[in-house]
Amino acid sequence: MTITLEQLSAYYDRELAPDEHQAVEAHLPQCADCETALRRWVAVSRAVATAVPSRTSPRRVPVLIVAGVMALLAVGSTAAVATGLFNEVFKIGNVSAVASRRVTLEQARVANLPIPQSDQLPGGWTVDQVQLVVTPTWRSVDVQYRRPGSRGMGITAWSQDIIVNPGAERRETITVSDVPVEIGYGRDDSATARFTFGESTVIIRFFTNEVDASEVRALVAAWMEQAR
Amino acid sequence: MHQHESAERWAWLVEQGDALRRTLRRRLRAEDADDVASEAILRAGRSTVSVAPGARRAAWLHRIARNVAIDRWRRDRRLVPLDIAAHVTAEPETSAARIDVEAALKQLRPNDRRLLALIAAGARYSEIAHAEGVDVTAIRQRVARARARVLAALREEP
Numbered sequence: 001m002t003i004t005l006e007q008l009s010a011y012y013d014r015e016l017a018p019d020e021h022q023a024v025e026a027h028l029p030q031c032a033d034c035e036t037a038l039r040r041w042v043a044v045s046r047a048v049a050t051a052v053p054s055r056t057s058p059r060r061v062p063v064l065i066v067a068g069v070m071a072l073l074a075v076g077s078t079a080a081v082a083t084g085l086f087n088e089v090f091k092i093g094n095v096s097a098v099a100s101r102r103v104t105l106e107q108a109r110v111a112n113l114p115i116p117q118s119d120q121l122p123g124g125w126t127v128d129q130v131q132l133v134v135t136p137t138w139r140s141v142d143v144q145y146r147r148p149g150s151r152g153m154g155i156t157a158w159s160q161d162i163i164v165n166p167g168a169e170r171r172e173t174i175t176v177s178d179v180p181v182e183i184g185y186g187r188d189d190s191a192t193a194r195f196t197f198g199e200s201t202v203i204i205r206f207f208t209n210e211v212d213a214s215e216v217r218a219l220v221a222a223w224m225e226q227a228r
Numbered sequence: 229m230h231q232h233e234s235a236e237r238w239a240w241l242v243e244q245g246d247a248l249r250r251t252l253r254r255r256l257r258a259e260d261a262d263d264v265a266s267e268a269i270l271r272a273g274r275s276t277v278s279v280a281p282g283a284r285r286a287a288w289l290h291r292i293a294r295n296v297a298i299d300r301w302r303r304d305r306r307l308v309p310l311d312i313a314a315h316v317t318a319e320p321e322t323s324a325a326r327i328d329v330e331a332a333l334k335q336l337r338p339n340d341r342r343l344l345a346l347i348a349a350g351a352r353y354s355e356i357a358h359a360e361g362v363d364v365t366a367i368r369q370r371v372a373r374a375r376a377r378v379l380a381a382l383r384e385e386p
Contacts, residue, residue: 005372005375005376006368006369006372006382008372009371009372009375010353010368010371010372012375013347013353014295014298014299015352015353015370016347025275025277025291026278028288028291029277029278029279029280029284029285029288035284035287037375037379038291038326040329040378040379040382041375043329044329044333044344044375044378045344045348046329046348047329047330047333048333048344048345048348076261077252111374133349133350149356173276184307190303195368
């Protein structure tokens with residue numbers, strides 16, 4: 001069977017429906033051209049998204065810096081430039097600004113999103129890792145927590161420009177400090193709590209169904225208190 | 229797929245386990261890497277796709293691992309998206325086929341570069357479509373056109 005370049009490209013991004021995905025998967029081991037295309041796209045993804053060793057002539061540097069600074073201004077994260085968090089935006093040509101990296105809780109505040117003050121939340125949760133994502137259209141801060149005997153928990157705050165709808169088999173809504181919190185229980189023993197805080201969408205993801213509505217309520221309340 | 233092919237493939241997959249985990253551990257946290265490797269091996273073992281032994285089969289396993297990693301990132305955002313794009317390159321271009329990616333990127337329009345960068349950072353077609361007020365199909369076509377230009381530019385390299 002024939003695979004179009006558009007299908008191959010969507011396969012690469014894991015954006016195909018299951019039957020189309022299967023068809024491409026079955027085709028690939030028989031087609032050297034498609035495999036080569038995928039390998040090249042991997043190289044391109046890396047080059048376009050990560051820091052590229054700068055071989056730019058000095059004359060062009062100011063243009064690139066202006067592009068990077070303007071992009072960060074657009075998302076309200078000039079502090080990210082000031083703190084040197086996203087130096088690489090200067091090195092990726094005319095891409096506006098794309099960066100995703102591990103930071104400290106303090107450094108993540110450049111995203112101007114609600115983030116808790118302390119690295120502890122009730123229930124024995126301690127911050128394990130913080131991930132900051134800044135793109136031209138949205139920002140997010142993802143804080144991963146751990147506690148003994150648990151597979152973990154993540155709390156992500158998204159900027160207002162993005163809508164995130166985690167899938168769920170069953171949903172219930174509780175209210176915490178007058179804020180509606182939608183709890184979704186997934187098929188694969190995962191649960192999410194989703195609510196709006198200021199202009200941000202906040203999602204708490206539990207990797208197992210080890211929490212109930214009362215613990216979600218306590219966590220959301222403590223998080224709001226700290227992030228105010 | 230014949231039964232003997234399935235048995236032979238499982239034996240090969242079990243052998244590949246350690247190597248795959250090591251490759252993934254360079255990019256992911258150890259426990260994530262181990263989970264992704266295990267799930268990839270299971271998916272590969274259950275797959276009905278026929279793949280001949282050799283380099284082709286190694287590439288196939290790495291594609292499955294990449295898909296597993298992307299699924300996990302989308303489900304709980306525990307993995308770093310850039311790592312997803314990068315971890316799969318266990319199979320580097322040989323020197324004869326060395327490509328100048330930066331030169332090819334220079335031929336892309338700013339909008340196309342921006343689009344590819346957003347996707348490499350983990351954005352979904354639906355998220356970009358929503359942000360730009362267009363249909364998901366339009367994004368899918370734009371991405372494919374940008375990638376086609378990349379391939380064309382790479383082919384023109386000496």
